[in-house]
Amino acid sequence: MDTQAQHSERDRSSESDTGSEERSRFSRMRARVASALSWRRVLAGAVLATVALLLFSSYVVQPFLIPSRSMEPTLEVGDRILVNKLAYRFGSEPERGDVVVFDGTGSFVREDLDANPLTALVRGAAASLGLAxxxxxxxxxxxxxVGGDRVVCCDARGRLAVNGTAVDEPYLYPGDTASRVPFDIVVPAGALWMMGDHRSRSSDSRDRLGSPGGGMVPVERVTGRVDWLGWPPARTGSLEGTGAFDGVRAPGGAHG
Structure with a gap:
């Protein structure tokens, strides 16, 4: 028997096994690297998408979750509304009948100087995405x-009047009158008088009549106009406007 030939065959076999193991280790390592890079790409994509969505909701359209019954039947608990933040950015101002989201600090709620800024930031980010x-x-x-209007409630038919014109409000919750609390106010320039559509369940400007500011909301505190419903699917679409105030005249006598 040729022992040298046998040794050569064993050497070649050993070298082949070693090469196979090295290739296998290399393949596994390459797979791990590819997997890590893939997860990094996914994570980076998710972060970029979240940042883009936050920027979009901060400057263009922001979703909000409706937590109460104060705007029924127009808005229901659990609805996700889409607020047009550009509606009042270019010289336009809120008009009578607009449904708006606003920051009630200083008008509807007192300023909380003890609030945790980090908690507020996290909550604000979640709310901006419609997740909280x-x-x-x-x-x-x-x-x-709006500024300059005299709003009075109520007449014999339970309606409010704006600048002397009685207003029929078709969006009110069935069975509600314009207000159970009588009032007679004049809205200061640069401010708004706000009311919910479910008047018997809404805490609004009427409840702040005796507070500093009298329940008036500064125009600059308005976040935007509610233009669309984004959820649930059965209610998605544009929010219908109202012609309830079409006959109201501005304080100077012209139609508002």
Whole structure:
């Protein structure tokens, strides 16, 4: 027997096994690297998408979750609304009948100087994505009076009047009158008088009549106009406007 030939065959076999193991280790290592890079790409993509969505919701359209019954039947608990943040950015101002989201700090709620800024930041980010209820300072109501308007309630038919014109409000919750609490106010320039559509369940400008500011919301505190419903699927679409205030005249006598 040729022992040298046998040794050569064993050497070649050993070298082949070693090479196979090295290739296998290399393949496994390459697979791990590819997997890590893939997860990094996914994570980076998710972060970029979240940042883009946050920027979009901060400057263009922001989703909000409706937590209460104060705007029924127009908005229901659990609805996710889409707020047009560009509606009042280019010289336009809220009009009577608009449904808006606003920051009630200083008008509907007192300023909380002890609030945790980190908690507020996290909650605000979640609310901006429509994943959490809005902050306690965020409200959604309907604009009933703008600067200079005299709003009076109520007449014999339970209606309010704006600048002497009685207003029929078809969006009110069935069975509700314009208000159970009588009032007679004049809205200061640069401010708004806000009311919910479910008047018997809404805490709004009427409840702040005796507070500093008298329940008036500064125009600059308005976040945007509610233009669309994004959820649930059966209710998605544009939020219908109202012609309830079409006959109201501006304080100077012209149609508002």
């Amino acid at each position: 209820q809005p902050a306690d300072t965020d409200f959604v109501k309907r604009v009933v009076g």
